[in-house]
Amino acid sequence: MNSRNDRTDLVDTWNGKVEEWPKVRFGDVCEIVARQVDPKLDQYAKLPHISGVNIESGTGRLLFLNTAAEDKVTSNKYLFYSGDVLYSKLRPYLRKALAVDFQGVCSADMYPLRVDRDYLDPEFTAWLLISDSFTKYADGESRRARMPKLNREQLFNWTAQIPPLSKQKTINSYIKWQFDKYIRSRMAAKAQLEAAETLPAAYLRSIFQGPEAESWLILPLGEAGEISSGITLGRRVSDRETRPVPYLRVANVKDGHLDLSDVNEIDATEAEIEKLRLKSGDLLLTEGGDADKLGRGTFWEGQIPDCIHQNHIFRIRFDPSRFCHRFVAAQIASPYGKAYFLAHAKQTTGIATINQKVLSAFPLMVPPVREQKRIALMLDARRTEAERVHSALADRLKAIERLPASILSRAFIGAR
Structure with a gap:
């Protein structure tokens, strides 16, 4: 396990050797394994079902998971296996990809990718598919169609400089460490913002449902x-x-x-x-x-x-x-x-x-009109302060939510 200082310097360790990484066509190191199955059949109905809504945009985090039966899906789905990488081909700008460690079925709007393990690590591949470099390419290619969608040829024609497997695992470690910090920061910021949103109602409740109001x-x-x-x-x-x-x-x-x-x-x-x-x-x-x-x-x-x-x-x-x-x-x-x-x-x-x-x-x-005016002025001041706090917290949350792209950009600074 790397120490904190070691991890801080990880990117510096690989940045200087980017020019030594081979440039690889994506289709040469992976394939789409798209066997369609009927999710109504018992052996598939009990399997986990994944579609684009299950994957968090920009982070590749699995948000929730149901079986095909629980999701009540009826149309044919693709069967995937542990070690595959699922990529959502619709609207590539949403950045949705996931390396799976279980068997299941996925939407036909996803590509189940099987990578050549001699060249690519599945987890590294998922990060690569939501990186700035790939997303800019995929978004540009997909906008040629009425519905933004990346076809197989476009996916396989993308080229990138791919580091050795040992470096891929180092990059994985760096990204996961940074994303863990990001998720904790985002959760804290959301909790603070939600608390701030309750302030106006709390101020009003303290006035109109407080002990003083009982005498009015x-x-x-x-x-x-x-x-x-x-x-x-x-x-x-x-x-x-x-x-x-x-x-x-x-x-x-x-x-x-x-x-x-x-x-x-x-x-x-x-x-x-x-x-x-x-x-x-x-x-x-x-x-x-x-x-x-x-x-x-x-x-x-x-x-x-x-x-x-x-x-x-x-x-x-x-x-x-x-x-x-x-x-x-x-x-x-x-x-x-x-x-x-x-x-x-x-x-x-x-x-x-x-x-x-x-x-x-x-x-x-x-209450007496003078008291009404005093309370109104006080509430105006409190509302103004609550809006200031809310705005500052909302800006902080927006800044935090931009971190995943920044983390991946730093991690894949050599990908082209």
Whole structure:
């Protein structure tokens, strides 16, 4: 077993001798052994079944494994054996290859490769097939077809400088050591990111389900603010004069923010515009969608002049001397608010909706307006910090997920 210092210097050990490695045509040192079998037959149904979805992109890691029977496959599959290398020929840019140490069946979208053991180690071959050098070649060749796919001739015509078997095993050792570190780092980064994603809800829960909230006055939302629906598409306006104005659709109203990148227009009368024109501080809530999106909404800040809203969006307007719209929006978006809407929504297959009656009855917790503003400012600060932390962790995870290509590039710096 190599020591840590030895492993750190492994690449330096072989880089200086790359020019001595023979350049080999891939088809001269391996073959495709593609015997098709019926996975419904008992002797094959019990075998492990592998397709592209089983292999992690860019790492060659086996993610999960079922039998052919468990996967309920019915079409013919290729039989493979221990020591073979499986390569996914569809969309080579996904970098999916695996050296197997068991017998099984694989998708017809994979090549079961049997290497010449005098020249190639199976594990080294799998790494080679997801390396930058091979992937660039395979991706370029496969894009000649409508569906990116590497055919046998293209696969076998690739050439690379192949080190001796002893060096291949050294390279294997280096890659596995680096990939073990990569996997641990990625798992830690994902756990940190997932923890960061729970922060906004945790902040809201601490406010609206904390001990302080128990002393606050509760008012039905319909008494606290004026609730109105929006304009109906396809309505008849007879001979009344209209003009085009921007209007918000459900697609524009997200959970905690507005997406104004694509705002449509609708012809409306002056009376409709006057009645439905949004004002800064208006709270906007969608009437339904997926169950986890109930109570989805945010507030309007006057981003677009003369903007109105669709009838599938509720507008709630408050007296600013009594209510802080940011505080109300945060409360409705909190686990407290989500729980209310989930409990009172009308649910059909895949869809959950609320009506104006349910919305009007929402039990709004109302501390003094000064306290509402203080809490809203505090939550804004916490949300900003949570977004900063989340962004930093997401960037870190992206950087970590680029490591496999870097590791393989360093390992195969001599492959051409």
